[in-house]
Amino acid sequence: MVLDGQYLERPALVDAGGITLEGLYHRGTRRPALLVCPAPGPGGGMDAPAVAELAWAAARAGHPSLRFQHRGVGASTGVPDPGRALDDADAALRHLAETAGPRLAVAALGAAADTALALAAAHRDVVDRVVLVAPERPPPAIAAGLRVLAIVPEVGAAAGAAVLAAALGPGGRVEVIEGADPLFRAGLPRLGRAAVEWISRGGAAPGV
Structure with missing residues (x-):
């Protein structure tokens, strides 16, 4: 039994x-459902604090969410292969669509930004919004109609806010988390709130 204030988390295969x-x-019960992509390679994984916070923040706001381990990481089978990150994310997206319906959003941490954007571009029929947390570089291109929020730490961001804002264009937005570093050892609650506000409002600015 799930009590008030508790959130049901269950394993997914x-x-x-x-x-x-x-x-x-x-x-x-709210849509869109959120897929959270962890960074591939060493040091990644769905238990990274920022990845877990995105999933929990979505749950607190009533949105279904799914986060996953890439192949060869944690209890996932296979051999680690960062080159198959998009294949893994695509499988997770399809699983979430089958579980929670076709209205989806995608979030990603660090090096997973490219994967998230490629995934969203390939599934524009169901994905129209993306959240990139501490992306390692500005995206080279954004699919038409895709609304992208980049959330960056105040200290040590690999890609600066001004550069990201220019790359995201008029349909995008950059949020700087004060006091945060690239590992988000501070600022996690604000990170979660910013991400959920973006997907809940369809990318609209606050108050719109």
Whole structure:
């Protein structure tokens, strides 16, 4: 039984074409549902504080969410292969769509930014908004109609706010988290609130 103030988190097994990916799913009634992509490679994973906070913030706001481990990481089967990150994310997106319906948003941490943007561009029929947390570089291109929020730490950001704002264009936005570093050892609650506000409002600015 789930009591008031509690959030149901259940394990998810994602079929990725012969590979099984470990995932964690939060149920919810609001849409869009949120897929959270962890950074591939060493040091990544769905238990990174920023990845977990994005999933929990979505749950607190009533949005379903799914975060996952790439192949060969955690309990996911297969051999680690950062070159297959998009394949893993695509499988997780399809799993979430089957579980929570077709209205989806995508969030990503660090090096997963390119994966999230490519995934959203390939699924424009169901994804229209993306949240990039501490992206390592400005995106080279944004798919038409895709609304992108970049959230960066105040200290040590790999890609600066001004550069990101120019790359995202008029449909995008950059949020700087005061006092945060690239690992978000501070500022996690504000990170979560900014991400959920973006997906809940369809990318509209506050008050719109």
